[in-house]
Amino acid sequence: MATTETIIKCPYCGSDNVTKAGKSPNGAQKCTCRNPECPHTTFQLSYTYMGSKPGIEFEVLKMAINGSGVRDTARVLGVSCDFVISVLKKKENGTNKSI
Ligand SMILES: [Zn+2]
Numbered sequence: 001m002a003t004t005e006t007i008i009k010c011p012y013c014g015s016d017n018v019t020k021a022g023k024s025p026n027g028a029q030k031c032t033c034r035n036p037e038c039p040h041t042t043f044q045l046s047y048t049y050m051g052s053k054p055g056i057e058f059e060v061l062k063m064a065i066n067g068s069g070v071r072d073t074a075r076v077l078g079v080s081c082d083f084v085i086s087v088l089k090k091k092e093n094g095t096n097k098s099i
Contacts, residue, residue, distance in 0.1 A: 008020070008029075008031055008045065010031075010033040010038060010043065012033065012039060013033065013035050013037065013038040013039070013040075015033060015034070015035035015038060017033070018031050018032065019032050021042065028044040028045060029044065030042060030043075030044050030045075031043055031045060057087045057090075059077055060073055060079070060083075060087040060088070061088075061091060064088055070085060070088075
């Protein structure tokens, strides 16, 4: 995890032609999609979207190995408890080949 800058893609059209447009009152990053074909011009980076960020599952597992609880992990990484649990379950079942 050398870089903290993530490539933002529009969740509606998948374009990475996206610019950041400040933050909403609840702290979510607002973005503007510059793809003229896109049906949505603005969107927020939600926690759900963060959950699909490549490498976040690795971060969840790393915190679990270090003894962090599900709630702590979810709070620190900004994902839901359900997401943390699902990652840990996948690991237990050995179905996640990417880790
Ligand atoms: Zn778009």
